[in-house]
Amino acid sequence: MQALTTNKPRVPWRRREKRRYKRSAAEKAVLKEKRQAHCISYSSALQAARNVVFHEAEKLHAQFSGHSVQYYYEEIMQHSCIAQSSRGINRWNTFCRQEVKRINDERAPSIAPLKAAQCAHRIAERWNSMSKSEQEDATQAAVKDLEDHREMKKLAIRNVPLEAFHDCQRSVQAIDREARALNARTGVEIIFIATRSTTDHFNQPHIFQTSHATDFFDACFKVSAVDVALRLEAFSIAGIQELAAAPERVSRMYYHNFDHHITAKYHIIVENWPLSKFCCPGDINSRTEISVLKSAWDSGATRFHKLSDTEFEKWEEEYFQAALHNRNENEGEDRGLQNTIPTASTQSSVPSNDDDSPSTSSLTPDSQSQVAPSHQRTVPIAAINVITAANGNAMHVPKKARKERSDKGVKRGPRKRMNAPANDTVLHWRHPSPNASANTPLHPHIVSVL
Template sequence: MAHWSNDPGAPNFGPPPQLPASSSTLYDSHSSLGNFLPRESPPNASTSYTASTYNNPTLDWSSMAPPSDQEMGQLGIPSQYPAQFPSFSAPSAAGFTTKLNAPLDNVSMDSISRLNMRITTASSAMSPSGTAPLALDASMGVHAGVARGTTVPLLTLSTAEVSDEEAEEEEEEEEEEYARSTLKQRHPNKPVAVIRQCRKLTESQKTAAKLTTQINKEKNQRVMADVVSVATGRIREANTLAEKHSVPVHRINKLIGNPGIVKQPRRPNAANGLVAQKFDEYNADRPAGSKLKLKDVRERMKLDPECDLKTMSEDKKEELRGMVAQRREIKSVAVRPTNRSAARTAQIKLKNIGRELLEVDEQCGAYNITLFTRGHLDDSVKPCVLASPEAHDFFTDVLKLNVWDVLRLFEQWACTRKKGAPVRDSLGSNRKEIVEAMQAGIGFHTNSNRGKIPMSFKNFEHDIMEKYKLKVVGWPDGLEMKNPSDIGSIDDLRRINRAWKSGQARFMELTSAEKKELAAKIKAREEAGEVATRKRAERSDKGGTHARRTTAAKSAAKRTQVKARRAKQRAESSSSRSDEGEQV
């Protein structure tokens, strides 16, 4: 512990303060800053501690700059006090002592200087000899004041009332802080992903981590040097092969390119569900940083008789599969709890997407372009463009726009569209957007110049599949594919609309095998004499003559109908007048 002395193991705070003999304050030179305060309650416990009350030097907190959390922690002040720091008050000295119990052995001079703590020496302060007042009307640092030998009879806190303007400024700052929302706050109904909590490293662990980082950095540099040499050799080999076979170099590059491995996610199984369940069970009471690893969990499961899948019932296995499927679904849609984690997740995923899009361009010759931007003004996701070089030329040659200007407009629209923008989330708007998306999909695959091709839901197999050889994939699970006008749930319409907008639901051409199967089905139906489409409702005037009439005949029939209607109206009005006359 640091003492008020010249102990080489402690900060040099100068000689210990000298108290007058008449002082009733208990003081311990080997204590903390909080024990400079009086042990008894002041005369006016509800008022603030000032120099005029005790006639002592005052630690003026009102002139301080807001300290950091680390500095507040070093001084023993809880982290929730910095917001009310300038107007800090307490009913008694004991309250100050408990809240400002600052052990000086952990306080560095840099922390004290950064806190801008100043001692305003009152005019009645005692001189170093204690015989006469020392008139010093100046502000000096804590260390400087003590090092000069200034007597510090008592350190008190100045908690003068804050003005209305300062209070309003604090309220505005709090409102601004509250307005800085996160993705989690803007989506309260969505599940929230869990951020991994890591334990704090010791000094030895930090040193070992730095050493490991340096070793890995040097290793990566050596690996990259070898990779560059191998890549250079591949370029030479590609040029040699191109000259040998008289083919373009880009064709050789496509042929020898290493394709990326694309895997589908495995179906949920009971083994994965059991591991996930036991992982949560074994680590339930363990603090962050000391949780069991997957390898340790599997070793424990070998000794647990409940983890034997051979003796497990089918109902239990099905329950575990459902748990895995549910966890996967929640993980896929869970929002990140903070803006920083959201930005980091976006950075990692976009890096993987960019690599795969580049492979699609190089290996398949498919041009692509993707624009990414943040969806809210407070988000930290950086806008970016992932595109083939030819896609940039498309923007400049055809659209007469720069792709980066389009990205800026995209970001501006995304950050401001919710302010005063019309809400298009009704039953009618969702139905309209679904129908338009489906008609656009049919038109894209058929290259139709005859206008919009109507979508048929009742006779989809005959009117769409048999005629245009198209099928719908990605329709939301649990929902029947029928006319949106027949769907009355806004939630179901939102799911369908979102699926079509995101590309999950789309039209696809039938494969060769599906076309053969469809042709065989049509042939069997025709041989059986079955009707392919549903019969339409019969007309009410079925069986009558429907000769085509000329324009003159139509006009004559219309005049006859008008005359008959007017005669009927006159008859009704005359009958009503006669009834009124009889009543009179």
Template sequence: RTPWRYQSKRKGLTRTSTQKKLLAEKRRERREQYIDVIDRVQANLNEEAVKLHVQFSGRSIQWYKTDILQQSHKAGKKHKVNRWNAFLHAEVKRINDSCPEGTNRFRACDLMPELSAKWQAMSAEEREEATKDLIGELEDLREMKARAPQNVGLSTFYDIHATMASIEREVNALHERIGVEVLFFAVRPEYDHFNKPHVFHTSERIPEFFSLSLKVPVGEVAQRLEAYCCSGVTGKALNSSQQVLQQLQKRAGEVILQKLREAANFTVPKMFYSNFDDHITAKYAVIIEGWPLAKFVPPGQIRSHIELEQLVRAWETNIARFHKLNREEFAAW
């Protein structure tokens, strides 16, 4: 056998230009199919979130989308309830119930040595007698906790907190090894999130730089960043009148469509301004009350910032609203 250093390199499979074009075409088709599927999934997700918003209200559409996507980090398999679990749960509850009001409650780990010794001293018959009615109660309690609704805001808070802690550990280790300086901000995208602006830096040199060079504390920069992110303004919209106008038009259209779906109690695919009676009232028995502008036109045709702001404010404050006709009103219409 010839030593590897003297062996010639293996020649790879050489494809013709036609074969390369076919492979490129297959990859392009596969990518387009994937994008189409993703678009359909996102559309379905948004539609389901709108349905939840219309049915239950009280929350934004984005909140319901987050709730749908919220995944549990707990293991799928759970240990079966045994007599020791039932005994431990009942004893901890009994001891805590006997404590005076206002005192700290015990956890299972605090009482484990005492209760374990008590359990070991019991005979098999005594254990069975003491826990015969407790296993079912503990199973019901577990089932109730498993089916309890999630607190999306709280879950998001803990997710961000755990992720930030993990990142900080890695960055601190990198700083210790190499000495590289790292600064990052973490701010919430909406005001209904619980997380405060988070600033991380590997040494005091970074806040000193902000104070000496920029004349502003690094914490204030984080607060300004949070205010900007929560404002909903993106890109150069602050300096561009046209972009501000487009944002107002989009916002007005979204608010009106959302209000229409809530009034109709149905996911209306599109708001019609021309021939509104035929496309909306005749189908969904919904009319408009309190339209604030002189002309009934789509927001995209309104070129005045003042009129668009007036339109959005009217719909958000229910000065302008949709009214669902009952049978008598619809018959009279």
């Protein structure tokens, strides 16, 4: 049974030497003309080959006439390019690989290594001169080494992100070609999603989908395949706590009050914002800043980050404390403004059950209790780090200014009643006697004269 995974580490097996030669302007111009001429000649030859194939499709159409010419043309062109089987390990391949490695080890380091095709004739002469037992003895240990080498090349994890990127690109392109051909031949509906599993890789989410598969996601799940791919990528990288498990879609981006509209609702923050001001890209007037911002998003340096449950609980506590602090400051300012206004004397009267001696009480400014102005809190509040700059420091989130009160800055004192008597007289309305009926009219009665 063919192995699907391996624990073997990936090791280099090729010998490459980088040779750099700086060409002059004239040499570059000659190479440019040569490339252009090659491109033109190749395009014409390719078109001629296509014409030949199309001519053969016309012959098939004339002979069978069951389908259109385009159908037979596609039938001719749609041959699988994926190898259906691989060549097994034999002792000649093992011996050839072993001898090529020995020959290159004996050569000087400055000399370019030889390929197997360059020295295969010499090796074949030695191989044919050996008996069968000698061949088995010479390749006994190398067979196992070649098997491990093939398994390592096929299944071992890539060590270099760039190699993983190119490997992924070549593989998904081959799968796309085969899936497109299969859909054209049989009408099978296919959706293929490939995402990276670590942030060290460079691959973006890759999606291949046929027309009906696209309509299926839009009609049944109310999301696009792109959203599914992004959630799959987030789940593969960060797990269920991240964007993959987000129950809601962010329908609109808010730059003003980002913490209230986005972080508090969706648990999302922005990391490594490259500009000095957090704002909508449409409000940026500098082309340089726009280029910097686009490059930061394309490279992944600037990104959205979904807070985990623990991180969001901590952020929510800081958000609540900051809101409470701001409210106390505003109330302290209002009380301080009221305490600076002189207050008039206050009188209070309570009707007595005795008709002849009503009880009265009055307060003078000297006896009135004074309320000390409140002081602002000096305890610092932890920073709500919903937007971080490139250096990791917190950035200011723009707030939408609230409408100012119409009486801001106006001194407020005790209010006067409408149609009230003079300040030196306080009237108390009561019945003329305790036994009076409810229909008896009320009469004013002077209870205090200053």
